[in-house]
Amino acid sequence: MEKHSLLTRSAIQTIAGRAIRNIKTGGKRETRNILEVCQSFASRPQQQDFWSFLKTFVFSSENQYQALLQRAACSVRENSLKALAVNLSCNAFSDERELLCRQAEKGMENSWIQWLSPAENMQKSVNDWLKKGVSVFLLNTSEFQPCTDKLTRLPMQNSRCVFVYVVSDAEMDFSWTEKVAKADNICMLLSPAALDRFAPWLKKQQLFFGVIRNYEEIQNMQEEKELLQHCIDEGCLMAFYHSTQAIGSEALYTGLKQERTKGKLEILLYDLDGDTALIQDFLLGRQKIADYITK
Secondary structure, X not given: OOHHHHHHHHHHHHHHHHHHHHHHOOOOHHHHHHHHHHHHHOOOHHHHHHHHHHHHHHOOOOOOHHHHHHHHHHHOOHHHHHHHHXXXXXXXXXXXXXXXXXXXXXXXXXXXXXXXXXXXXXXXXXXXHHOOOOOEEEEEHHHHHHHOHHHHHHHHHOOOOEEEEEEOOOOOOOOOHHHHOOOOOEEEEEOHHHHHHHHHHHHHOOOXXXXXXXXXXXXXXXXXHHHHHHHHHOOOOEEXXXXXXXXXXXXXXXXXXXXXXXXXXXXXXXXXXHHHHHXXXXXXXXXXXXXXXXX
């Protein structure tokens, strides 16, 4: 890793630690100052726009994100939050974003987030994707049941990445998580069926976790809000949504975005297809970060 990238990561980690400790106590001024420092370090207009928007959005009295941030700061161990912050934000700061841009300029654009399969040479795949600017990886844990050792090794060997483990099988052997829980650069996404079994243990370990939902499982937004409130009560900090069908989820995605901007649920709502594409456009300078919320 280049020296300036190491310095950037170190600076973000230090800043994130200060912000987390400040948020725990309910303070706002120090957090605002930290966001302003980040904005001053941003070299590109898109990066400055990102920090300016984040400062305005986080401190808006019309949304639930101040409470969500405080809940995360108080429930997730500090080293884990710092690792997630540095690995995610480097896409908007330094090498990882530049690599994505270079790939796109060559006509070989790839997404900033990728699925990993146990059939692959996983370490080689991670190394190859890192060279292309990817640093977030999704893994369906059900596919790894015969080889859970791969799940435990990856986060330890790749501290610059974020690994998102999707747990959809409520009956899956969960013993492998004892080792994974020692890593700071992970988060878990549980299906509603797996939530009641695994959430108490994840809360005890002070890990970052959420719920994953398929649009085809949703009956209506009111019932979905009730489910999300249950997820919040169980300790979930985010909800990932995806669809197995090419069409049919547009209305639900619209409802999701409305709840995200005007609702009061203390949970981060994320559409795996639509929002991933919007963030991709932001990273490549094709649109402003405000479109992530309002588009």
